Amino acid sequence: MMKGSSRDSDYLDTIFKALGHITRRRILRLLAQRPHYPYELSKTLGFTSRVIIKHLEVLENAGIVETEAGERSLGPERTYYKLRAGFGLSTTILPNSFAVHLRPNTRITTIRARISLPPVRNDVRAVKILLNELRKIDRQITALEEKRLQLMNHRGLIIQKIENIMENCSWDEESCRLIRSHINPVDTGNDVSDEKPIEKVLDIFEKRFSGKASKKKDDKQEVRIEFD
Numbered sequence: 276m277m278k279g280s281s282r283d284s285d286y287l288d289t290i291f292k293a294l295g296h297i298t299r300r301r302i303l304r305l306l307a308q309r310p311h312y313p314y315e316l317s318k319t320l321g322f323t324s325r326v327i328i329k330h331l332e333v334l335e336n337a338g339i340v341e342t343e344a345g346e347r348s349l350g351p352e353r354t355y356y357k358l359r360a361g362f363g364l365s366t367t368i369l370p371n372s373f374a375v376h377l378r379p380n381t382r383i384t385t386i387r388a389r390i391s392l393p394p395v396r397n398d399v400r401a402v403k404i405l406l407n408e409l410r411k412i413d414r415q416i417t418a419l420e421e422k423r424l425q426l427m428n429h430r431g432l433i434i435q436k437i438e439n440i441m442e443n444c445s446w447d448e449e450s451c452r453l454i455r456s457h458i459n460p461v462d463t464g465n466d467v468s469d470e471k472p473i474e475k476v477l478d479i480f481e482k483r484f485s486g487k488a489s490k491k492k493d494d495k496q497e498v499r500i501e502f503d
Contacts, residue, residue, distance in 0.1 A: 287377055290364065293337035298322070299330045303358070306340060310357035331356050369424065372431025434458055450483050 293299060301320055305311055313331060317324045334340040338359060345353040363378040437458060441451045457476045 287375065289337045290339075290377070293333050293339055294364075296330065296333075298326075299334055302327070302330055302334065303339070306356060306358050310343065310345070310355040312345065312353045312355050316356075367424065367427045369428045369431055371435055372427045374427065450479065453479055 294303075298320065302316060305316060305319060311319075313324050313327045316322075316331075317327045320327065331340065335342070335356075340356050341359050343355050343357060345355045363376065365376045367374045367376075437454070441454070454476055457479075458473070
């Protein structure tokens with residue numbers, strides 16, 4: 276979940292600014308394949324080296340790329356640019372939910388799959404097999420994205436129900452603020468560094484509301500919550 280402190284908000288703004296230019300996104304696509312040096316990027320993208328270096332500086336300042344020295348058989352060493360440790364960035368905008376997720380240093384686990392390819396000489400068949408594999412992966416990604424949107428929408432409805440309850444309850448303001456800071460940090464702008472915010476909310480309930488939420492033996496009334 277996005278952290279809400281001023282420092283982290285500034286960092287998120289820097290990330291969005293760096294990714295907001297189409298040329299920088301094209302540079303990242305090339306660097307995702309392998310490290311490149313500026314002149315090489317300028318030839319591929321059709322810009323001067325000076326323009327490419329300015330874009331690389333923006334990406335470097337955002338912590339997305341970094342430099343490394345590359346040896347040459349003749350002449351001075353070249354400065355190559357490469358991607359830093361990956362990070363995950365996603366946004367969700369729905370009628371009942373708005374969230375920005377930024378997870379730096381995302382660890383990517385490679386899924387090992389056995390794909391039977393024909394001999395190298397039969398390049399058409401080999402590429403066709405790999406394209407079909409890409410199609411399967413794209414379909415799985417689409418299904419996961421649709422499921423994520425459904426869950427985020429449901430999450431937004433639950434948060435809305437919690438807000439409605441807190442607006443009509445007699446809880447102290449500090450308790451409500453703490454709960455809001457963990458279930459919906461984007462709206463409150465509070466610093467939430469815990470990776471399990473809901474567990475923290477439940478811990479708040481245990482400490483602050485254990486007496487009020489205690490069960491009575493003769494209390495048979497059920498709490499019914501309906502979603503539209």
